[in-house]
Amino acid sequence: MFSGGRLKLEMRNDIYSTYHLQPPAHLNVIKTTVVCPATEKHMRKYQAQESFLVEETAEDYLSITLPHIQEQSFSLQWVFNILEKKAEADRIVYEDPDPHVGFVLLPDFKWDQKQIHDLYLIAIIHQRDLKSLRDLTADHVPLLQNICNKGKEAILQQYGLPASKLRVYFHYQPSYYHLHIHFTALGSEVPGSGVERAHLLSDVIQNLRADGQHYRKRTLCFPLRADAGLLGKFKQAGKL
16 A cells, blocks of 8 residues: 555664655645635634634524624525536435425535545535524424435445444534535544534434424524634623
């Protein structure tokens, strides 16, 4: 595998050695995502920042978060391009075209698709009036169950990874406000999969079956970066 690579011994002690390895060219590749033209918001998204945990009540969502979303969210044109097959059509792994419970499933840009242990796919719904967890009610359980069942089956058929090896979840806050669900390999260390931001799809379905207004009533916690405009709105409202 390392034919063509170069090793330089740094230290040897009994059976232990450390080296500097320069891998061969075919292994020395960096996957790169380009955003062009990039806005100031794009630039801030990829910069290291201190984070703060916010507790958002249902009232906070209506008075602080929702107005901010309506004013500041990123363009969703790239999402619509996928749904309309104007872009990335060749990357779609599975599609259910039903306008009510349908979705497309495709690899996330963060996954290079070269190995299964860090599998990462996104299910994007066809409905265009759902932004996040906060919009979900009991009426959406058929949509969520359809994504859960068909998404897992598609991944099993395409990649041979069973449902027991998958982590399926929402982000809150999401990075963009068109409802989507993350499918990742259970063993992978994925940013945003911690308890402060991720909500398992199975838990969401159960919560909505128990109380159809669950996510419209409960307090939700989530992290925000120091430069996030929404964090400033919560500070202005005296919530931090």
